[in-house]
Every structure is written in C-alpha cells, then in structure tokens.
Amino acid sequence: MIILDNISKTYRQSRGDETTAVRNVSLRIDTGEVFGLIGYSGAGKSTLLRCINLLERPSAGSVIVDGVDLTRLSKRELNQKRRKIGMIFQHFHLLSSATVAENIAFPLRLAKMPAAQVRARVAEMLQLVGLTGYERQYPSQLSGGQKQRVAIARALAAEPSVLLCDEATSALDPETTKSILSLLKDINHQLGLTIVMVTHQMEVVRDICDRVAVMTEGAIVESGRVLDVLLKPSHDVTKRLFQIHQAPLSPTVPSAATRVVEIAFTGATAHDPILAEVAQSTGCTFSILRGTIDTVKDVPFGQLTVAWFGEKTVVDAAIQRLEQAGFILLKEQITDILPQATEVTVSC
Amino acid sequence: MLNGIVWPDIWQATGSTIYMIVISTLLSVVIGLPIGILLYMTAASGLRPNRIVYQVTSVVVNIVRSVPFIILLIALIPFTEWIVGTSIGINAAIVPLVISAAPFFARVAETALREVHPGVIEAAQSMGANVMTIVWRVLLRESWPSILAGVTLTAVALVGNSAMSGVIGGGGLGDLAVRYGYERFQTNVMIVTTIVLIILVQILQMTGDRVVHHFAKRRG
Ligand SMILES: Nc1ncnc2c1ncn2[C@@H]1O[C@H](COP(=O)(O)OP(=O)(O)OP(=O)(O)O)[C@@H](O)[C@H]1O
Ligand SMILES: [Mg+2]
Numbered sequence: 001m002i003i004l005d006n007i008s009k010t011y012r013q014s015r016g017d018e019t020t021a022v023r024n025v026s027l028r029i030d031t032g033e034v035f036g037l038i039g040y041s042g043a044g045k046s047t048l049l050r051c052i053n054l055l056e057r058p059s060a061g062s063v064i065v066d067g068v069d070l071t072r073l074s075k076r077e078l079n080q081k082r083r084k085i086g087m088i089f090q091h092f093h094l095l096s097s098a099t100v101a102e103n104i105a106f107p108l109r110l111a112k113m114p115a116a117q118v119r120a121r122v123a124e125m126l127q128l129v130g131l132t133g134y135e136r137q138y139p140s141q142l143s144g145g146q147k148q149r150v151a152i153a154r155a156l157a158a159e160p161s162v163l164l165c166d167e168a169t170s171a172l173d174p175e176t177t178k179s180i181l182s183l184l185k186d187i188n189h190q191l192g193l194t195i196v197m198v199t200h201q202m203e204v205v206r207d208i209c210d211r212v213a214v215m216t217e218g219a220i221v222e223s224g225r226v227l228d229v230l231l232k233p234s235h236d237v238t239k240r241l242f243q244i245h246q247a248p249l250s251p252t253v254p255s256a257a258t259r260v261v262e263i264a265f266t267g268a269t270a271h272d273p274i275l276a277e278v279a280q281s282t283g284c285t286f287s288i289l290r291g292t293i294d295t296v297k298d299v300p301f302g303q304l305t306v307a308w309f310g311e312k313t314v315v316d317a318a319i320q321r322l323e324q325a326g327f328i329l330l331k332e333q334i335t336d337i338l339p340q341a342t343e344v345t346v347s348c
Numbered sequence: 349m350l351n352g353i354v355w356p357d358i359w360q361a362t363g364s365t366i367y368m369i370v371i372s373t374l375l376s377v378v379i380g381l382p383i384g385i386l387l388y389m390t391a392a393s394g395l396r397p398n399r400i401v402y403q404v405t406s407v408v409v410n411i412v413r414s415v416p417f418i419i420l421l422i423a424l425i426p427f428t429e430w431i432v433g434t435s436i437g438i439n440a441a442i443v444p445l446v447i448s449a450a451p452f453f454a455r456v457a458e459t460a461l462r463e464v465h466p467g468v469i470e471a472a473q474s475m476g477a478n479v480m481t482i483v484w485r486v487l488l489r490e491s492w493p494s495i496l497a498g499v500t501l502t503a504v505a506l507v508g509n510s511a512m513s514g515v516i517g518g519g520g521l522g523d524l525a526v527r528y529g530y531e532r533f534q535t536n537v538m539i540v541t542t543i544v545l546i547i548l549v550q551i552l553q554m555t556g557d558r559v560v561h562h563f564a565k566r567r568g
Binding site for chain 2: 053055075076078079080081082083085086087089091093094095096097098106107109110151154155158164
C-alpha cells in the first residue's frame with residue numbers, strides 16, 4: 001500500500017521565484033490495484049509519481065510505501081527500498097551499451113545475486129514479457145514496444161511490490177500500446193503488483209485502471225473508481241479529459257420527439273434488450289440518434305442519445321423504467337430548444 | 349635527396365616519440381578522467397552539484413589549457429626537475445606533456461559523460477543504484493566510445509607537442525629535426541621526421557577509430 005500524506009513539491013528557480021509542481025496531495029493506493037494519474041501536460045503528474053520513490057524529494061509531506069516512511073530513510077536504506085519499487089518511463093531509458101540480458105540483470109547485480117541465479121531470473125523475465133531469444137540483442141535493434149518490454153522486465157526483475165509507470169505507452173503506436181497495457185494487466189493479475197500509471201491518455205485509464213485521480217495545477221481535483229468518474233465527472237478538466245468522442249448531434253433531431261435523453265449503461269445491462277422491452281411495455285417508441293460502446297477494464301460501457309416519442313406521461317414512465325433497470329440518465333435535452341428538423345438520422 | 353640521413357637515429361627517435369606519446373597519453377587519462385568525472389558530478393546538472401568545487405576545478409583546467417605549450421614547457425622546468433630529478437631526457441619531456449594534456453582530456457571526458465541521457469541515470473537511481481555504481485556501470489559504460497574517441501584526440505594532440513617537448517628535453521623526432529634540420533641545415537632529415545610524424549598520427553587515428561567503432565557498433 002502506498003500512502004501519500006499531504007505532499008507538496010516546490011522548485012526554486014534561479015531568480016528566486018518558485019514553481020509549485022505538486023500541492024497538498026494526499027492519496028492512498030491499495031495493494032494490487034492499478035491506479036491512474038491523469039491530467040494535462042504540466043499538471044504535476046510526473047513530479048508526484050517521482051515523489052513515490054523519492055526521485056523527487058517532496059518539499060513537505062510523507063511517502064509511506066508498505067508501511068515504511070521513505071522520507072525518513074538514510075541514503076542506503078532508501079536504495080534498498082527502491083529495489084522493491086520498479087519504474088518504467090516513456091522513453092524506456094535502457095542502457096544502450098548493454099544487451100537485453102545485461103539490462104534485465106542490472107537490478108539483480110545491484111542486489112548481488114549469484115550469476116547462475118541471475119541467468120535463470122533473466123530467462124524467466126524474458127519469458128514473462130514475451131522476448132525469449134532476445135538476450136543478446138542491443139536496445140537499438142529493438143522496436144519501441146520491445147524496448148518497453150525489456151524495461152518492464154528490468155523493472156520487475158528484483159520482484160518489486162510496486163510498479164511506477166510514467167507515460168509508459170505515450171511513445172508507442174495504438175496497437176503496441178494495447179499490447180503493453182495487456183501485458184501490464186496480466187502482470188497485475190499474476191503477481192498482484194500495485195501499479196501506478198501516469199498518463200494523459202484516457203484510453204490507458206479506461207483499459208487498465210481500477211481507480212483514477214485527475215490532476216491539474218499540482219492538485220488532485222477529482223478521484224474515484226474509473227467508471228464513477230467516467231459517468232459523473234464533476235471537474236471541468238475531468239469532463240474535458242473524459243469526454244467520450246461522440247459524433248456531434250445532428251441538427252436534424254426529430255421535432256416530434258417528446259424527450260431526448262443521453263443515457264449510459266454498464267456491465268450486464270449492456271447485453272439485454274432493455275430499450276426495446278421498455279418501449280414495448282410502455283407503448284412508446286424511440287430512435288437512437290447516436291451512441292458509443294466501449295469497455296472500461298473489460299466491462300462493457302456505453303452511451304446513447306435516444307429520442308422518445310409518445311405521450312409525455314408514457315415517455316416519462318419509460319425513462320423511469322430504464323433508470324430502474326440500471327441505466328444512468330446523463331443529460332436531458334428538451335426538444336423545443338433543439339433546432340427544428342424534418343428527418344430522423346440514426347447513427348450508431 | 350636521402351644523403352646523410354642517419355637511419356638508426358631516425359628509428360631511435362621514432363621509438364622515443366612513441367614512448368613519450370604512449371606514456372603521456374596513459375598518464376593524461378589516469379589524471380584527466382577523475383577530473384572529468386569530478387567536473388561532471390559537481391556541475392549544476394550533475395549528481396552532486398557543488399558550485400565551489402566545480403568553479404575552482406573549471407578555472408584551473410581553463411588556465412592550464414590556455415597557456416601556450418611552449419610557455420608551459422619552460423615554466424614547468426623546476427617542477428619537472430622536482431618530479432623526475434632532471435629536466436633533460438624523454439622522461440622529463442613527459443611531465444609538461446601530461447600537464448597540458450590531462451586538463452584537455454578532463455574536458456573531453458566531461459563532455460562525453462554529459463552525453464549520457466539523464467533518463468538512463470534516473471532509471472538506475474530508481475533501481476537503487478548508489479553514486480559509485482552509477483559512475484562505473486552507467487556513466488562510464490555508456491560514454492565509453494566517446495571517451496575512447498577522446499583518448500585518440502588526446503594522443504594525436506600529444507604527437508605535435510611531443511615534438512616540441514623533445515626539443516627542450518632532448519629526445520624524439522622533434523629533437524632530431526631541430527638538431528639536423530635546423531642546426532646542420534639537413535632539410536631532408538626535417539622532411540623525413542615530418543613524414544614519420546604524419547604516419548604516426550595516421551596510425552593513431554585509424555587505430556582509435558577502429559576501437560571506438562568496435563565499442564559503438566551496436567548502439568543506437
Ligand atoms: N526540475 C524542475 N525544476 C523546475 N520546475 C519543474 C521541474 N520539474 C518539473 N517542473 C515544473 O513542475 C510542473 C509539473 O511538471 P510535471 O513534469 O510533473 O508535469 P506532468 O504532469 O508530468 O506533465 P507532462 O504530461 O508534460 O509530462 C511544470 O510546470 C514543470 O515546469
Ligand atoms: Mg510527465
């Protein structure tokens with residue numbers, strides 16, 4: 001478990017002015033969870049992440065990892081502790097002069113592991129990241145995704161309990177990003193590793209994080225389970241970061257619609273024909289104006305904009321039924337403020 | 349054209365020059381590398397920033413580097429006598445060579461170390477490496493090809509200076525060129541010594557490039 005207690009980090013500039021990169025952040029990250037830190041560039045995400053292994057010493061506050069306050073350790077003790085906190089970076093930071101095997105062996109040699117054991121452990125790690133046979137290659141001979149795999153193997157070689165990831169997929173193409181994320185997900189499951197991911201990519205949070213904290217100007221402005229934050233973003237930055245890129249609503253919204261609502265559904269509700277059932281049983285009709293379906297950490301998640309037709313009371317009843325069935329009413333759009341239109345477009 | 353050239357003298361002088369270059373290159377590296385590491389470590393962006401240590405070291409290095417070699421050569425005579433016991437002979441010639449080349453090599457090493465990406469050092473720190481480990485297993489290892497290129501650079505610079513140093517100390521190709529070519533008007537000896545020096549530089553450069561290439565070939 002990681003506890004950040006009232007962390008602040010202030011940089012003193014040369015001319016006496018100060019920049020506060022992190023202000024009064026308190027955070028608790030549970031063992032085995034994948035925690036996302038998201039925010040725009042300059043928000044202070046990297047600084048906060050680097051405070052967890054004291055690459056950046058906080059100006060105030062304490063950092064407690066697995067019960068030990070890192071800020072109180074001596075240099076020696078801190079170096080010992082750091083072996084149990086792995087870290088990977090956007091640009092991998094592998095030793096270019098060392099082979100893949102030597103890179104992975106680096107933390108093991110720091111721990112003075114005997115050579116035979118090192119070889120076995122390196123082989124094991126290569127297998128974990130799917131790079132068996134690449135021992136003797138140099139980083140320059142690998143693709144970005146392969147380099148990140150080597151970096152992951154290196155970070156995990158000394159069996160840390162925590163993995164810190166600073167934009168680990170930001171330099172990779174979407175395909176490779178997916179494969180690295182699924183590797184991290186596997187590792188999280190297999191090893192019960194706690195993962196802290198800094199990112200500005202919404203997809204990363206959606207794909208693998210259990211919880212997320214949104215940062216802006218050095219502070220955490222919102223945090224919670226990913227789905228909750230996704231469904232009910234309260235801060236402006238969150239809304240901007242998390243907005244699902246839906247097609248803009250066509251101006252040709254049916255003028256005859258009684259109500260137009262935006263609804264969201266997750267998990268089980270995604271598979272059942274609830275919309276149709278509700279319409280049938282209440283006796284109104286509907287038309288889907290637009291929609292997206294996605295997954296949040298493998299759980300289906302969708303958002304639909306639906307126009308309802310029929311008696312006002314009937315439509316109201318139908319929407320109430322939907323909410324009872326687990327749908328979440330996100331937004332109401334009253335038809336008469338929408339432009340008049342003649343044609344119904346359904347985009348799904 | 350080749351009349352009156354005493355070949356055994358030429359070969360002996362070549363041997364002396366090679367000896368001076370090899371020994372002074374080695375000593376320059378032995379002295380210059382730690383200074384280069386000190387400069388790198390204590391610089392503002394280094395692992396152990398220390399303004400005072402950096403500035404003092406840097407100024408001393410700059411002063412030595414800006415004194416013309418011929419002046420250094422003369423100014424160091426008492427110092428050489430104190431170290432070697434005499435100011436004559438090729439061993440005495442090595443002292444000013446090292447004093448001039450070590451600061452040069454220190455700067456080359458400092459520059460080479462700065463080329464190591466800070467992220468790589470950070471990764472090592474995140475794995476719990478201490479400063480010594482970072483110097484040995486990250487900094488020197490990563491910058492090794494650049495440092496070796498710097499050794500070549502230093503050795504080549506020493507060829508020219510060794511000729512000058514030999515004139516004062518008595519020994520090597522420079523000394524030969526002056527004794528025969530200048531004092532006895534044997535221009536052909538001067539030409540031959542110059543050609544030998546050119547060949548020496550060529551060999552040094554080619555060997556250096558080979559070694560660097562060997563160490564650098566697989567990196568990106
Ligand atoms: N060493 C430093 N000295 C001075 N200011 C710094 C330093 N490191 C970071 N900052 C400042 O702190 C703020 C936060 O930086 P940080 O790198 O943590 O942001 P970030 O959220 O990771 O951004 P990005 O997405 O661009 O990586 C920035 O305004 C930055 O300029
Ligand atoms: Mg960052």
